[in-house]
Amino acid sequence: MPLAHTLRPKSLDEFVGQEHLVGENKPLRIALERGHIFSMIFWGPPGVGKTTLARIIANQQERDIIEISAVSSGKKDLMEIVKSTKVQKQLGESYASPLLFIDEIHRFNKAQQDYLLPYVEDGTLILIGATTENPSFEVISALLSRTKVFTLRPLTAENLQNIIASAINYFKSFKKNIRINKTSQEWLVNFSAGDARKLLNLMEQTFELYGDLSLDHLKATLQTSAINYDKAGDEHYDTISAFIKSMRASNTDAALYYLARMVHAGEDPKFIARRMVIFASEDIGLAAPTALVVANAVFDAVHKIGYPEAQINLAHGVAYLCKCKKNRSAYDAYFSALADVDQYGNLPIPLSLRNAPTDLMKELGYGKNYNPYPPANVSLLPDKIKNKKYLKEKS
Numbered sequence: 001m002p003l004a005h006t007l008r009p010k011s012l013d014e015f016v017g018q019e020h021l022v023g024e025n026k027p028l029r030i031a032l033e034r035g036h037i038f039s040m041i042f043w044g045p046p047g048v049g050k051t052t053l054a055r056i057i058a059n060q061q062e063r064d065i066i067e068i069s070a071v072s073s074g075k076k077d078l079m080e081i082v083k084s085t086k087v088q089k090q091l092g093e094s095y096a097s098p099l100l101f102i103d104e105i106h107r108f109n110k111a112q113q114d115y116l117l118p119y120v121e122d123g124t125l126i127l128i129g130a131t132t133e134n135p136s137f138e139v140i141s142a143l144l145s146r147t148k149v150f151t152l153r154p155l156t157a158e159n160l161q162n163i164i165a166s167a168i169n170y171f172k173s174f175k176k177n178i179r180i181n182k183t184s185q186e187w188l189v190n191f192s193a194g195d196a197r198k199l200l201n202l203m204e205q206t207f208e209l210y211g212d213l214s215l216d217h218l219k220a221t222l223q224t225s226a227i228n229y230d231k232a233g234d235e236h237y238d239t240i241s242a243f244i245k246s247m248r249a250s251n252t253d254a255a256l257y258y259l260a261r262m263v264h265a266g267e268d269p270k271f272i273a274r275r276m277v278i279f280a281s282e283d284i285g286l287a288a289p290t291a292l293v294v295a296n297a298v299f300d301a302v303h304k305i306g307y308p309e310a311q312i313n314l315a316h317g318v319a320y321l322c323k324c325k326k327n328r329s330a331y332d333a334y335f336s337a338l339a340d341v342d343q344y345g346n347l348p349i350p351l352s353l354r355n356a357p358t359d360l361m362k363e364l365g366y367g368k369n370y371n372p373y374p375p376a377n378v379s380l381l382p383d384k385i386k387n388k389k390y391l392k393e394k395s
Helices: 029-034 052-063 075-093 110-121 156-172 180-193 194-209 215-224 234-246 252-264 269-287 290-305 310-322 329-342 359-363
Strands: 041-043 063-068 099-103 124-130 147-150
Touching: 029 052, 052 063, 052 124, 052 147, 052 194, 063 252, 075 110, 075 359, 110 124, 156 180, 180 194, 180 215, 180 269, 180 290, 234 269, 234 310, 252 269, 252 310, 269 290, 269 310, 269 329, 290 310
Parallel strands: 041 124, 041 147, 063 099, 099 124
Antiparallel strands: none
16 A cells, blocks of 8 residues: 555544644534535645545545545446435435535636536535645536635645654654654655655655665655656746746747747646736736737636647747736836725725715715816825826826
8 A cells, every 4th residue: 555545634623734724623623613614616736635634524524425536437426425315215214315526627618617516515515625626617607606615725844843753753664763864854855745645655666676765766766756747846937937028038039949848748738827927917017918818828728628739829829928018007006006905904985986875974075176187196095095006197
C-alpha cells in the first residue's frame, strides 16, 4: 500500500495543516463537533488534504462515503449513485445521506454538474467536491450557491517536517537505525512545495531503492522519476512569471517560448488563458481596450476546444498582447482608491448623490441639487477626499 495512503490521518486530531479550517474554534472543526453537515467544495493545490478531510468528515459523521473522480466518471455513474441512495433510504428511514466525494470536480461539464443540483438541494446527497482550479470559473454558479467553498493552502515547512517525522517512524518498523539529517529534510521540504503526497512518494521510492534517505540518494531517485515540470512546484511559478514578464516587456519571442514550455509540459490551457485575461486589464488597460476582448475570446476558444488545437489560440493571443502598448493607469487608480477605502472606511456619500425614494429622505436633502452632467471641476467624492485624483492619464 502506498506510504501516502498508509500514513493518511483518520481524525482531525491527526490531521496536519489547514489550521485556518480545522484548528481550535475554526469553521470545519466547529461544524463537525456540533454535528453539522452540508455540501462543500475544497479548493487547493495537490497533496494538501482534500481527500483526507472528506474521509475524516464521513468517519466522524458515521456516514457512507462514495468516492469518484470526474476524470473517469460521468452522468451515468451519478445516476446510479442517486438510484442506489434512494433505494437505501426506502429500505431504512434512518439511513443517513451519504457523502459523495468528487475528485477534480472541475472536470465535470455543465450538464453533469446540473444533474447534481436537485439531489444536493434536497439532501439526497451531501456533496464534497475537490478541485485544484478556481471554482468561480470551473463550477456552475447554481452549484456554488448550494455549497460552501473552503480554500486549502499549501502545507507549511512545519507541517511537512511533522509528516517527515511520521514517515521516519514508519520506516523504522522495517529498518530501526534509519535516520534523516537536517540538510535532507530541508531539501525535501523545498522540493515538495507544500505537497505532502509528493514528499511521501519520493521518500518511499528512495527508501525502497537505497534503504536510506541521504540527500544524494533522494536526488538520484528524483532523476529516475523524471520529474521536470510539476504544476504545483517552483517550475510552474517560475515559468508563468517569465511568461507574464515577457509579455509586459513586449518581447514576443520570449513570451511564445515560455508559452511553448508550458504547453509542452501539459499545463492547463485555461490557467494560461486566465492569466492572459488578467494581463489584458492589468498591463494593457486603457492603451488598447480591445486587448480584454481578445483575451476573453482566447479563453472562450480554449475552453471550447482544448488541446492540441487550443495552443494555436493561445499563441495568437500572446502575440497580440505582446504587440499592444501598455498602460497600468486604470490598475494603479483602482488600487489607490482601494487604499483610501481601507484607510477611511465608509465615508459619507455626498447628499446630492444619494437615492431619495421617500419624502423623508427628500426633506433630509437626499438627491438635492443633483446634476447628472456636472462640470469637470466638480468633485463627486466624499468631502474628506474630495480633491483626490486616482486616474493619472498618460499623454
